[in-house]
Amino acid sequence: DAGITQSPRHKVTETGTPVTLRCHQTExxxxxxxxxxxxxxxxxxxxxxxxxxDTDKGEVSDGxxxxxxxxxxxxxxxxxxxxxxxxxxxxxxxIGHKNYGYTFGSGTRLTVV
Amino acid sequence: AQSVTQPDIHITVSEGAxxxxxxxxxxxxxxxxxxxxQSPGQGLQLLLKYFSGDTLVQGIKGFEAxxxxxxxxxxxxxxxxxxxxxxxxxxAVGSGGGADGLTFGKGTHLIIQP
Numbered sequence: 001d002a003g004i005t006q007s008p009r010h011k012v013t014e015t016g017t018p019v020t021l022r023c024h025q026t027e028x029x030x031x032x033x034x035x036x037x038x039x040x041x042x043x044x045x046x047x048x049x050x051x052x053x054d055t056d057k058g059e060v061s062d063g064x065x066x067x068x069x070x071x072x073x074x075x076x077x078x079x080x081x082x083x084x085x086x087x088x089x090x091x092x093x094x095i096g097h098k099n100y101g102y103t104f105g106s107g108t109r110l111t112v113v
Numbered sequence: 114a115q116s117v118t119q120p121d122i123h124i125t126v127s128e129g130a131x132x133x134x135x136x137x138x139x140x141x142x143x144x145x146x147x148x149x150x151q152s153p154g155q156g157l158q159l160l161l162k163y164f165s166g167d168t169l170v171q172g173i174k175g176f177e178a179x180x181x182x183x184x185x186x187x188x189x190x191x192x193x194x195x196x197x198x199x200x201x202x203x204x205a206v207g208s209g210g211g212a213d214g215l216t217f218g219k220g221t222h223l224i225i226q227p
Contacts, residue, residue, distance in 0.1 A: 042203060045214040101162045102215065104157040106156045
């Protein structure tokens, strides 16, 4: 999607290894989000950020940490990957402090073996 | 806590027929409501949104949705579907005063029959 890039697009990793996913935006939006998508669950919020170094937990934050040292980058880290974290991860950005609708990235498909 | 229910996991519609996808929400205040579409292997694209005002909102690709506060519903409609409408559709609700994320329904998978 225009203005938001996720990397990598695909990753296979082993159980117990650390993994970092990156979300990069070019639109200078304050609010950024990490969701995971699993069959039968829709999208669930992991963490979100409302500014540099300002982050908060979402619905399914256990096992995940985030960092935002620059406006344009929001990193999601799995400290020790587990098979239950196999999922498709989406980053989203939001305009301003109102919920005017999010723009989503193309997703990262993560497989933990 | 806010929640969204999409009662239909799968819906099959013939090409050219009308479509209605159901969405019910639970939210304490005035909700901000959204419909997103996701094609296979793709991210989510915003179809339409409701914040206030006219309860019938128009979106992209010929879709519309109607907000009914009395029924806590925000159903998505299209008068005549095309094969390209086959996708996963998600309803979502969010708060107006903050930016602490959207709550999504589990999605409805739309199948178009020729």
